[in-house]
Amino acid sequence: MACFQNAHSQIQSRFARFPREIRLEVYENLLALTEFSFVSTAGPCLWDPTGCIRGPEARPTSNRLAFLRVCRGITNEIELNKKLSNWLGDVLLDFEDTKAMLEKLATVPSEILGRIRHVRFRATPLPLVIYPDLRARALEEFRCTVEPAGALKQLHGLNLDRLTVIGSPASPQAQYDMVNRLVAGGNGWRELRFICNTSEMLGYSYTGTDQRYRRRPQPGNWQATLNARDRVASGPSVTIYRSTLLNTPDSVLDPGTNSVYEQSPPTQPDGHDPGTDDPGLLGPDERDKELLVVVRRGAGVECEQQQLPAATTTWDTLTEDMTDIEMFDRY
Incomplete structure (x- = not known):
């Protein structure tokens, strides 16, 4: 009861009179497997090129x-x-979108961020359009900051055991680019789980000139990128799982209802041209099967998110610069 000696009248409470061992067990049960959910100040919102659509309602914060x-x-x-x-390393912090995560964590001291081990948030793609005026640069900078890999750069000291990102179904191209960026340059996590509620991310057609959205056989291409980044000897890995069930949320997380999925290069007999829709993924009985991309960094690789260069735009500065832009107000 020593900790309660200077806690004023709390020493008289019934709880304070319990044996210390019992109090510690109560604390442990309260903290174990706790999930905290957060929404942004504007409420949960996902973007697609046609406008703003509300995402699923957030669970009440514990x-x-x-x-x-x-x-x-x-x-x-x-x-x-x-x-x-x-x-803090035992709880899961769940954010309704990327903006909600930045609002909560961007100002948290790095020594506190370094104690967080589990984070989940829903990715929030912005419209993939070009604006022919002075707003274009600010909008592009905002988009790059809000996408997952860019958002994590704002969180100096973050060093998660597991990061879970839930992709928005609004844009499979944006999802694909998000995974590309996380594999090629994302930090702050040792294991990434990127979840898509359909198979479109690996099956859409794209004939444009922007190489960010042109598909390549996966996970082979992502594995090669990670090998070059972490060194093959460190044992990094990229594995894709696909649900065996249609329209069944979270079924891809169950080993009993998922299977490992790999794409072959177009030059092989079972390969597919990335410039056209993949019927094996987008057929009537195929499209609505979930995907899970699991990325594990190599052993001994430094994963902690480093501090941004002094000249880099911070989240606070960026939001201040964007307040007069209608799109940001709607976001």
């Missing part, structure tokens, strides 16, 4: 941490316990 603010004695007792003091 109140389990309220007890940390109720009594200083409880906080002290947890901080002095080696096992419980690392509670």
Whole structure:
């Protein structure tokens, strides 16, 4: 009860009179497997080229941490316990979109960010269009900051065990580009799980000139990119899983209802030309099967998100510059 000695009248509470071992067990149960959900100040919103569409409603934020603010004695007792003091590494922080994540974490000190181990958020692609005026540069900078790999660069000190990104069904091309960027230059995580609710990301046709959206056989291409980045000897890996069930949320996460998926180069008999729709993925009984891309960084590779160069635009500065742009107001 020593931690409660200076906690005013809390020492008289019934909870404070419980044996310390029981109190610690209560704390552990409250903190274990806790999930905290956050939405952005503008509410949950996903973009596609045709406008703004509301995403799924966020689950209510858990109140389990309220007890940390109720009594200083409880906080002290947890901080002095080696096992419980690392509670931030046991919880899952779930964000309705990228903007909500940046609003919450961009101002968190790096020493605190470094204690977070599990984050999940829904990717938020912006319209893939070019604006022929002075807003173009600001909009493109905003888009690059909000896409997952760019957003993580704003979180100095982030060093997750697992990052889960849920792709928006609005744009398979944008999803593909997001995975490309995360594999080629994303930091702040040791394992990435990118989830798509359909198979379109690996089956859409694209005949444009922008190489970001031209598909290549996967996961072979992503694996080669990661090998060059982390070195083959470190053992990095990229694996794609595909659900065996139609329109069944989260079925791709179940080993009993998923299978490993690989694409062959167009030169092989079972290969496919990326410039056309892949009927094996976009057929009537194929399109609505979930995809899961699992990326694991190599052993011994430094994954912590480093501090941005001084000249780099920060999230706070960028949002201030964008407040007079109608699109940002709608975002």
